[in-house]
Each structure stands twice: as structure tokens, then as C-alpha cells.
Amino acid sequence: MLSAAADLGYLGPNPLGRQLRSGRSGIVGVVVGDALRRSFRDPVSIQVLDGLVGTLGEMSLGVLLIPGPSDPAEAPVDPLVLSAAMDVAVLLWGSGTQDPVLDALRRRGVPTVVVEGVPEPDVATVGIDDRRGMADVVRHLQDLGHERFACVTLAFDRQRGEGFVEPARWDEVVWQVTRRRLDGVRDAGVTPESVYETPASLVEHGKAAGFAILSREDRPTAVVCQSDLLASGVVLAARELGLAVPGDVSVAGFDGLDLPWLAPDVLTSVVQPLAEKGVVVGRAVASLLAGQMPEPTVLPVALRPGTTTGPAPR
Amino acid sequence: MLSAAADLGYLGPNPLGRQLRSGRSGIVGVVVGDALRRSFRDPVSIQVLDGLVGTLGEMSLGVLLIPGPSDPAEAPVDPLVLSAAMDVAVLLWGSGTQDPVLDALRRRGVPTVVVEGVPEPDVATVGIDDRRGMADVVRHLQDLGHERFACVTLAFDRQRGEGFVEPARWDEVVWQVTRRRLDGVRDAGVTPESVYETPASLVEHGKAAGFAILSREDRPTAVVCQSDLLASGVVLAARELGLAVPGDVSVAGFDGLDLPWLAPDVLTSVVQPLAEKGVVVGRAVASLLAGQMPEPTVLPVALRPGTTTGPAPR
DNA sequence: ATGAAAGCGCTAACAC
């Protein structure tokens, strides 16, 4: 009988019918917080996505990739956000309040998990204690005698500026990750001598920042970066400028990535549990599907001292 | 009136209804040829995916990520392949004939684009001329006087072995990319002194291969690698062994990636148009949706001589 | 036990 059906051209149950009937698509829309080409080059997003896909796969849920806002000029909301079938949405790298993507999802009534965003009552949130992690790494540098700091930050907002930012703008940071990590530095009682904004977490931007910061006459003794890729760019810049790390300048990052090509150095960094974050997001998705609103989760981070930080010179 | 509807709890048109009605889900299932954690760490897949997502986005199509076969022990076909709604499927890194994933898609009647696979009449194929590219880079090395070659290859099959492979197995390569690039070496008239299989295109595996190949007494003068990540691992291994590149050993890769952390070296490589490949795949998807079977496409590659290859020693 | 029917939310066709 089954073979008879096959002969007649029946190709198996049509998922569309089941989906309409059940009201469920089995799809989780994941808005990566940026153009895909950038997100995908970012090991941080990748590892979170990996943990997430694994967890969702066990629940027979698929991941629909949705590009986040890319060019400042372009429409901030991808059409898929507006019209794709999805049971739950995940915003990786949730920006601040008043995110147009989040607003659109709210209007559609799509339950949403925001990663690294601001906790709000109607969305699930998963984040890390990055403010404290940043404070920890700055204190580590203070213990080593450092007093003159520069910060290399992620983008402040959709404009994605590149270059030194005057102090007046330090409090006008729209993107939460950038903001919290900058606040962490100040929690340790430090006012950086300079803050350099980068448009994205890439080695090349870190390198540019490193050249800009370290070729000044009055260069700082410690450079604190908001990501490991940025930090490794700064290390490479220092090496090319003939500066010893950490002899002349200490460099610290954030994320706790493996950076084999920095060998023999190991970057001092704040380790965050990336794959676990993906798993926790997956569990939050499951809760929302079950009609529950999970508690906001804040995962711990840990300082990992490496070989790129050392006693302040002189 | 519209606001009245909103007040009554209407949240906009339900995509599920439209999908059932139109018979179209607007979703393209992309089977990444590997566990996501590996694919995502691979800049090659990422760039193709980026070009693909961009092109599909313009057509209002979404990308559903589907993990490929990961562990040899696990089921070779992800449940999503069997039951997710999708209008077209894309197999990145299509293996050989008799791919269980492709068979499953055939049975479901899902039109499919295979990337880097074997052309077959009922599926669209997009690939590159990698066999010829490999022959070109080997000839480049021959012109430099090299006669003693080692090859570092991608995985032969799902077993993903790691280590030297005896000549008897050189013709039993299941995965087509590996096979074609190995054939390319022989097209140039070279029989490698040794072939080293790696389980995945990662710097660390290249490093292991480099140590194994270059610490032998009778080491070759040229190491030809099937990917840039593998090649850069070999370069790092050579450096750590105190060998000069290209003074003592020349190293060539494949893909044409930017590898800033290899600086000041630029890897000699065969450049393939990665993002363009994604765009071409996107166009093939569009053809299939329009009911056409696009011609098999083979994109060109180009040798990019860098600083990691030079005259053979002595 | 097996079988018939209703309805999920939409769109396209048709009637007013």
C-alpha cells in the first residue's frame, strides 16, 4: 500500500499542512546581530550559534538565519523578521531598548530571546556578567602597577565609527555590550586616557587601533580590549612597532578564545562560556514554546591571565 | 479599521496559511557539509554562505541551517532533511554519489543544488575548477625546481582519519573535493612522496601535519595543501621547527583566504571566488524555483603566488 | 476497529 502511494507520486507528508494545522513551524528565527559576513567571521557568534543549533536540533527545531542590521543606510529590519514563519525568535547581540527588530517581533507576537540585551519583562534574556569581568581584568592590570589605560571598544551604535572617541561621547553608547564593558572599566576606578571605537570585532580593526594608540608618544602601558580578536590585532600591531608585549605594553582581551596563531603568547582574557550560552538560549527557547517566561540568566565569566599582561614598565 | 483588528488581537497575516495555500515555504534548506561547529569555523563555508544568504535575501528566501553528517557513528541524515519545510535544498560540500542526504531529498522531491559534488542529471551543480588549480600550483613549484612533494589533504571520507595514508588508499577517496585536488597534483605529473590526511580544514590539523611531515629526515622540499588553513598550520609548524619558509621548504595552500596573522608572509594559494560561488548557488536556487534545471557551473580559479614558495633548496 | 468530516489561515476565483 505504501509503495502504491509512492507510485502515485506521493512524496511523504507535506510539512506545510502539519504546520498550519498545529500552528507550529518548528522554526526558530535567529537574528544575528550584524551582516552575516561579519557575524560568521566572528568566532564568538559562531560558538554561540553552534551551542544553540545543537540544543534546538535535539528538540527537532530548525534555525532560520536572519541577517541583522548591516549598513546604517539600509533598512534596519530584514523582511524575514516581518514575514517568515517562526515559533520563537532569538536576537543575538541584542542592542539596546527600542530595537526596531525587537519591536517588529513584538508586534507580530513572536516570543523572543534576547542575548546580551537589556532585560525587559516581555522577552527572555540571556547574558554574561561582562561588566564585572571587565572590572576584574582592569584590577588585574592595576595590581601589576598599571595606571595609564587605553580601551579598544566594539561599535557604539549602528554608525560603527572607527577611531578615537572624545570623552563626551563615552556615555552615549547605544549598544549594550559595548556600554557594559566600558562601564566595567570605570567600575574598577579607571578613567581611560583614550577610547578607540572599532566598527567590528576583527583582527584588522584591532591592528589599526593598536597602531593608532601605540604610535603616540604618550602611549599607555595597558590596552584593554572588548574582544579577543581586537586584542590580538593590538598585539600584532605592537610587535610590528617593535614594542615588547608585555614588556612595553600589556594587552588584554575579552571572550577567552583559542588564538593558536598568537603562539607562543596566550592572551590575557575574560573567558565567557560561549557554547554554554548557546545551550542556555536553547533552553530559554524551549521554555517560551512551553508557554513559560524563563528568568533572565546571567552566566559567569572568569579572568584568564595569559602572557600578554605583565608588570607596568619603569 | 485596521486598528480595530489590532485591538482584537490580530497580529498580522499568518505565514503558515500563506505557505500552505501557495505551496511555498520561502525557505531554502542549506545542508552544511559537516557539523556546524566545524563548518562555522571554516572561512570557506562562511564566505559561500554569506554570498548565498545575500542573494537569497533579495528574493525573500530564508536560509534554514541543517547540520551535515558529523560523527561517523551518528545518523548520517539530520531529521530536518526528512521533515523540514523547504522549497529547495543546497548541499554545501556535496560528497560523492550515493550521498544519503541527497537520496533523502530526492525521495522527498525537493529540488537540490549540490556544491562541489559530482554533476548528476537531476540536481543542479556548482563547483570550481579545483583539479586544474591544483595542477597549476604544482607546476609553479616544479618551475621553481621542486621535485620532492608532500600533500596535506582534507578528509577522505566520513571516517575522517588523521595521518599518513599509504598509496594503496590514494584512489579510494570518497569525498570529491579531496579526490579532485589530489588528482590535480598527479595531473602535473607528480607522485607525492607522502600524503597526509587531516580530519578537517583547521590550522591545528595543518600544524600537526606539518610537524609530522617536516620532522622526518627525508623531508620534502614542497608541501602542497588542500586548504589555506591547513597550509598556514604547516607554515607555523615549519617556523616552530626552525625551518625557513620558503628557504628550506615551500608551502602552498588552496582557497585564497586573507590570513593577516601569517604576516609578513603571504601564502601562495589558489584563489577561488567564494562569495561569487554563493551568488551563483543562489541563482541556481532561483532557477529551480522557476522550474528550470540550470546548467552545471564550474567557476574558475587562479594561482596567487605569495612569499611562502620559492626556489627548491640546493 | 475503520472511516468521514471539520477546520487551521490564507488567497484566488467567482459572484454580486
Place this chain on the structure above:
DNA sequence: GTGTTAGCGCTTTCAT
């Protein structure tokens, strides 16, 4: 032009 209806393929309910 505005309104009604049929049906996409499935699952669930209800009747046999």
C-alpha cells in the same frame, strides 16, 4: 467595486 467561498494537506474529533 465589495463580498463570499472553495480548497491547499494535514490532524483531530466524532460517527459508524
